[in-house]
Amino acid sequence: MTDFALSYGDHVTRARRDGRPVVALESTIISHGLPHPDNLRVAREIEQTVRDNGAVPATIGMIGGKIVVGLDDAQIEHLALAGDVAKLSVRDLAIAAARRADGATTVAATSAIAAAAGIGVFATGGLGGVHREANLTFDESADLTALARTPIVVVCAGVKSILDVGATLERLETLGVSVAGYATRRFPGFFITDGGFDVDWQLDSPEQVADFIRARRDQEVSDGALVLANPLPADEQLDPALHDRTLASGLAKLAEEGVTGKAVTPFLLAHFHSSTEGQSLAVNVRIILRNAALAARIAAAENAGTAVPVGFAVPA
Structure with missing residues (x-):
């Protein structure tokens, strides 16, 4: 093993040895997505939710230049508390390793690392995508091109509603990335249940998604991702009127302060x-x-090849 090869947490090593299902998790939500102390609490809740639903969590990040597939609790706490954690997309991984940096992985980087580690299912919040006014700025998330070449299922709540949702769906189509709604033909808008656009396909159970994984593998035709858009129930979404007012004021403030590039999403x-x-x-x-x-239910269904119990545990 070289100095920079992927390393694995003990719990992921055991899962791989025992043939247990594993779910990849990103780490930017820990270091850049949520404020402290919520970030550490939520990171632990996410991992426990994966366990409660029949799979092993593999939170991915970089510690001292080493990519770790399956951070332990101390490493997660380090990324939650440290103030100099780099935000790593795929292009940043080797440079950050050379600098022996600590880093949190984006959707793009987490997907690529998970696929390299043989993990087929990844859970996140929302994807990056095409930014508003990208026809002027050319600002587009690396998540999209990474998913075009990465065979993984990404369970998400669509793309962040602060982005250009329609343009993002067009780019996903152009890049050959499969998109399906989970029990819906409407594409969610992250904070809101309905992002305003239809999708062509609907998958209704973990077993159907597991069949997608097997079909892609058996066909040997496509090596792109499946974006599985899982909307919040309408009674759990952010109030749509509040969402629209907040988005409008945020975009105005963004223009007023001249925020651009990578800073746009965390700012909004x-x-x-x-x-x-x-x-x-x-x-x-x-x-x-x-x-x-x-x-976790998808990973368990794909791993077992049989039905898993209906109904899954989500902390209240």
Whole structure:
């Protein structure tokens, strides 16, 4: 093993040895997505939700230049508390390793690392995508191109509603990324249940998603991802009127302060959290817990090849 090869947490090593299902989890939600102390609490809740639904969690991140597939609790706490954690997309991984950096992995990086580790299911909150006015700025998340070449199922609540949802769906189509709604033909908008667009396909159970994984593998035709869009129930979403007002004020503030590039998404999410007095934060947490539960059920179904119990545990 070289100095920079992937390393595995003990619990993931045991799961791989024993043939147990594993779910990949990102680490940017820990270091960049949620404020302290919520970040550490939620990271632990996400992992426990995966366990409660029949799979082994593998939170992915970089510690001292080493990519770790399955951070232990002390490493998760380090990424939650440290102030100099780099936000790592795929292009940053080797450079950050050379610098012996600590880093949190984005959707793009987590997907690529998980696929390299043989993990087929990944749970996150919302994807990055095409930014508003991208026709002028060319600002588009690396998540999209990474998913075009990564054979993984990404369970998410669509793309963040602060982005151009329609343009993002168009880019996913162009890139050949499969998109399906989970028990819906409408694409969710992260904080809100309905993002305003239809999707062509619907999958209704973990077993159907597991069949997708097997079909892609057996066909040997496509090596792209499946974006499985799992909307919040309508009674758990952020109030749509509040969402629209907050988004409008956030975009105005963004232009006023001249925020661009990588800073746009964290700026707008922070604006949502402050302007909604924590309501969006609660919704964000609910999203990732529901997605973690569903991802675990999919991984268990694919691993077993048989039905898994209906109904999954999500912390209240």
